[in-house]
Amino acid sequence: MVPILTINDVKLSIDGKPILKGVNLIVNEGEIHAILGPNGAGKSTLAALLMGINDLKSPDEGELIFRDKLLNGLSIYERAKLGLTLAWQEPARFEGITVEEYLRLSGRNNPDLNVEECLTLVGLDCSYLFRFVDDTLSGGERKRVELASILAMRPKLAILDEPDSGIDFASMEDIANMIRTMRDRGTTVLMITHREEIAEIADRATLMCDGQVVQTGNPKEVGEKFKNSCVRCEVRNPELVGGE
């Protein structure tokens, strides 16, 4: 197994508050890797740091390595050129840009780009090509377009921050299939999720809690651990572990 992403003892504080407290994680090329963890565990912060967004270009300590390249300090554009991308938990809305234009921009370096197919794979029909990526799309539609744009781009590594949030329960299977397709087409997937049925399609999973990795391994085991024995999580977020 070849690591595509190595996170080495990464620490980060924001406004003096430690958010990531020594994160260690390896993502292997070709896998779907799920990150689980309660609200506030630091999952989105880790994703932001990997992509270099929100002015988070380097951790305070530690290294982010993508295929032998140190990501620390690189711009978003440089990271994207290396083959890394991110789908936001809450994607941006654009005025005056159609879904088709957004997909074509995303996929401009993909010689096999097929925008219709990207939409079909996320459960949207071709009439959406002419819609604007603005606030006329529903929350779930916008999330689907975001995933379609990742399919269009076909990166080497895609970080998906809660690809399932805002998607109706009945469509979970579609989203799961879409993520598998992404992987089968050569994109390694690192996805943050709260849903078991999505985590289950992963090859491996990691549990994060309070800015640290608690466990990495088989998704079922990690899921069980998250549900049953992550005491700190239980305290911080009872509803996630079946409380209330």
Add this chain to the structure above:
Amino acid sequence: MAVRNPLDLIAERFVQIGLPEELFKKNKFNLLVDRNRVVVRYPAPGVRSEVVETPTGVKTKVYVEPGTKLEEPVTLCFGAAEATEVQTTEGEIVVGEGADVKFRVYGAMAEGIKLKHKNKLKVRVERNARFEFLDLHYNGEETFVELETETEAYVGENAYFRSLFKQTKGRAGKVRIVLKAEVGRKGVAVFETKMIGKKDDEIYVEDVIHLNGEEARGISKSRIIAVDKTKATFVGETYGNAPKCRGHIDCSEVIRGKEVTVKAVPVVVVNDETAKVTHEAAIGSIDKKQLETLMARGLTEDEAVDVIVQGMLR
């Protein structure tokens, strides 16, 4: 030496600054004015017009006969293919009852010229008529235009009037745009302004909408991108003077650079308790999340800015 058709030269100069070539190739113009010369005139069905050349420009009167419905827009161009000091245009447009027409007006100021352009327009949209006035401006990057334009519109009962001022290509220059409308019962007025200012451009936009008839509606929407040392001001005033009228002012100015000065002044006045006028104004730099999203898909920062700005100006 063969004598060159003056239209060929105009076409060359205007296409150079971005006017679609097919306008000339397919003879799309119903009226084309270069400085104070009428170069093309071609009638549109149901549209009567009078055009008079003046020492500095032209005066036009247009009457759209009642019930006229046109699929194709009436296409006009007021421009300057060569340098001239001043250009003044004055117009009157009456859109007859129940007509439904669109005017596409190209303002074209050739590369490198300096010019003062003054424009005054009176529009009357009669009962049940629909009129769209799309004012598309093309300047060269080295062109400098001092533009003063004033439109006064009367929108009749159940009529619809949309005016779009869009600076499509090149430098804005020093621009003062004033749009005024009086809207009758169930009438609708939509004012849209889309501009980008660069270097030391100065942009002033003033939209004034009086909703005088019951259930009249007004929308005043502006998108101004200010780069370098641009000074930009938007003043939007909407008066809700009649029962159940509705108005909205939506203004968004994007600043890019430390030396820009931008101002947005929304004024809403309501004189009837069942009227409602709202406004939203936003001034700020380019949305960071939009920028970062496009960069995460492999666009450079400049490319991403361009995509976002073009989207806003669309």
